[in-house]
Amino acid sequence: MTLTRRDVENIAHLARLEITEAEMPVYVKSLSSILAFVEQLSGAPTADVAPMAHPLEGQVQPLREDRVTESDRRAAYQANAPAVEAGLYLVPKVIE
Amino acid sequence: MSLHAATAAELARGLRAKRYSAVEVAGHFLARIERANPALNAFVTVTRERALADAKRADERLARGEGGPLTGVPVAHKDIFCTTGILTSCGSRMLSNFVSPYDATVVERLDAAGMVLLGKTNMDEFAMGSSNETSFYGPVKNPWDERKVPGGSSGGSAAAVAARIAPVATGTDTGGSIRQPGALTGLTGFKPTYGRVSRYGMIAFASSLDQAGVLAQSAEDAALVLSAMAGHDPRDSTSVDAPVPDYAAALDKPVKGLKIGIIREFFGEGLDAATGDAVRAAIEHFRKEGARVKEVSLPALPLSVPTYYVVAPAECSSNLSRFDGVRFGHRCKDPKDLTDLYKRTRGEGFGAEVKRRIMTGTYVLSAGYYDAYYLKAQKVRSLINADFKRAFGEVDVLMGPTAPTPAFDIGAKTDDPILMYLNDIYTIGANLAGLPAVSVPCGLVGGLPVGLQVIGPHFAEERLLAAAHAWQRATDWHRRMPAAYA
Numbered sequence: 001m002t003l004t005r006r007d008v009e010n011i012a013h014l015a016r017l018e019i020t021e022a023e024m025p026v027y028v029k030s031l032s033s034i035l036a037f038v039e040q041l042s043g044a045p046t047a048d049v050a051p052m053a054h055p056l057e058g059q060v061q062p063l064r065e066d067r068v069t070e071s072d073r074r075a076a077y078q079a080n081a082p083a084v085e086a087g088l089y090l091v092p093k094v095i096e
Numbered sequence: 097m098s099l100h101a102a103t104a105a106e107l108a109r110g111l112r113a114k115r116y117s118a119v120e121v122a123g124h125f126l127a128r129i130e131r132a133n134p135a136l137n138a139f140v141t142v143t144r145e146r147a148l149a150d151a152k153r154a155d156e157r158l159a160r161g162e163g164g165p166l167t168g169v170p171v172a173h174k175d176i177f178c179t180t181g182i183l184t185s186c187g188s189r190m191l192s193n194f195v196s197p198y199d200a201t202v203v204e205r206l207d208a209a210g211m212v213l214l215g216k217t218n219m220d221e222f223a224m225g226s227s228n229e230t231s232f233y234g235p236v237k238n239p240w241d242e243r244k245v246p247g248g249s250s251g252g253s254a255a256a257v258a259a260r261i262a263p264v265a266t267g268t269d270t271g272g273s274i275r276q277p278g279a280l281t282g283l284t285g286f287k288p289t290y291g292r293v294s295r296y297g298m299i300a301f302a303s304s305l306d307q308a309g310v311l312a313q314s315a316e317d318a319a320l321v322l323s324a325m326a327g328h329d330p331r332d333s334t335s336v337d338a339p340v341p342d343y344a345a346a347l348d349k350p351v352k353g354l355k356i357g358i359i360r361e362f363f364g365e366g367l368d369a370a371t372g373d374a375v376r377a378a379i380e381h382f383r384k385e386g387a388r389v390k391e392v393s394l395p396a397l398p399l400s401v402p403t404y405y406v407v408a409p410a411e412c413s414s415n416l417s418r419f420d421g422v423r424f425g426h427r428c429k430d431p432k433d434l435t436d437l438y439k440r441t442r443g444e445g446f447g448a449e450v451k452r453r454i455m456t457g458t459y460v461l462s463a464g465y466y467d468a469y470y471l472k473a474q475k476v477r478s479l480i481n482a483d484f485k486r487a488f489g490e491v492d493v494l495m496g497p498t499a500p501t502p503a504f505d506i507g508a509k510t511d512d513p514i515l516m517y518l519n520d521i522y523t524i525g526a527n528l529a530g531l532p533a534v535s536v537p538c539g540l541v542g543g544l545p546v547g548l549q550v551i552g553p554h555f556a557e558e559r560l561l562a563a564a565h566a567w568q569r570a571t572d573w574h575r576r577m578p579a580a581y582a
Binding site for chain 2: 030042055
């Protein structure tokens with residue numbers, strides 16, 4: 001699998017990553033080589049094999065009651081935010 | 097014996113016998129960190145005042161006769177574990193301003209055990225790396241030879257314990273990130289069964305693979321710390337609700353009659369000859385002690401690395417989408433709109449390897465490629481898991497090398513991601529199947545440590561610790577220290 005520059009631009013957009021001009025050729029090359037490397041999986045005999053998403057078989061997702069268990073720590077959490085005002089997170093204007 | 101030459105278990109015994117105080121022990125290690133860290137770069141943050149306050153409280157507990165098996169023993173946490181009021185960087189520019197508002201469960205539990213926090217250790221960025229060269233805070237040096245890497249991603253924890261500037265440290269292991277640095281620095285690196293230790297507050301990389309563990313000087317130390325940190329946590333829905341045994345009590349179980357399987361696929365091309373010889377000699381020792389040794393084949397295991405490099409990036413691309421420059425972490429300057437904010441924040445905040453993995457994951461999950469890559473890899477993961485299950489129908493534990501070579505030169509593999517990924521060729525299988533595994537030092541090759549890996553079935557932690565302890569009672573590789581830090 002060889003990716004083109006256009007492919008990498010598309011992936012970077014999907015992942016919301018800005019890739020600089022200098023980085024671009026490095027990623028075209030290394031992502032292509034990683035995809036070529038994982039290509040060897042295609043030969044593995046998996047016709048009747050179920051996909052494995054979780055390493056512990058038979059473990060069921062536990063459920064809990066839907067009730068509030070945590071206290072309000074908004075101020076402590078927002079201390080890490082780049083921009084807040086009146087308890088709200090600030091982002092550039094989305095709707096004109 | 098000087099304080100830093102003592103294991104965590106020995107320090108704990110000395111503290112309870114009042115041979116020294118926890119404040120003295122903390123002071124000794126803080127002074128060693130101050131001297132050694134500029135060269136090693138093992139710590140991102142040293143928590144001097146916190147350490148001294150913790151130690152004072154530990155001394156009070158010990159004076160009341162309330163000390164437990166780890167009270168007053170210093171510990172360093174990998175900087176992937178959230179620590180209240182302390183920088184938690186995950187080795188990334190993205191979190192280089194993140195002061196956690198809460199503690200990880202692992203941190204909370206070791207704190208409750210009376211351990212003394214020395215600081216936060218350097219690591220590959222978001223735990224993505226095998227050499228500790230992808231950290232925003234720069235590479236960590238291997239105390240055995242400062243031109244060499246310490247392994248990764250828990251490289252700072254490994255270097256700190258190997259240089260005895262911390263008696264024990266926490267780590268995380270997604271594809272070998274405890275065991276491989278353990279092997280490369282002469283330590284006992286223990287990765288428990290998936291779900292055995294809570295992942296709450298441990299910054300997520302690949303959620304179906306991540307597991308917390310220990311970088312220790314001995315199996316005994318690993319057992320003590322694991323007993324304190326393991327157990328069910330309602331805040332992590334994948335943590336297993338099963339009682340935690342007293343791991344230290346299991347150490348003395350004899351290896352006579354233990355059925356050992358040597359993994360044939362781990363001794364092929366790519367394994368350094370002298371490393372292979374050291375590992376084979378260790379297994380021969382077990383045979384002489386009465387273990388039954390046979391060769392077993394796990395034919396799908398050679399597909400571990402390509403499987404991992406689909407599954408782990410896929411999960412990472414999802415987990416790392418939370419870093420968006422809105423609620424915490426780095427934010428770019430003067431974004432012109434929301435998309436620009438996301439893209440430049442993430443482009444600037446993440447390093448090269450993290451971006452590479454996010455893009456790999458994005459690609460393998462994208463429309464039109466999902467079946468060919470992600471679903472296929474999950475099916476091959478089933479094949480690998482089935483191989484392990486079959487093997488554990490015949491033997492009690494599996495053995496082989498931890499890493500294909502001793503520590504390599506800093507910079508040697510940074511330009512070739514595939515070459516770097518192949519460092520984890522022997523460790524990734526245990527993560528894909530969720531198995532517990534340990535690396536124990538089994539020799540020196542060209543003056544550098546190499547490790548024997550022991551893999552067990554789910555929840556066979558006690559069996560692994562007993563095997564590791566038996567080996568360490570008969571040998572002294574785990575007591576060797578790099579000469580410059582003795």
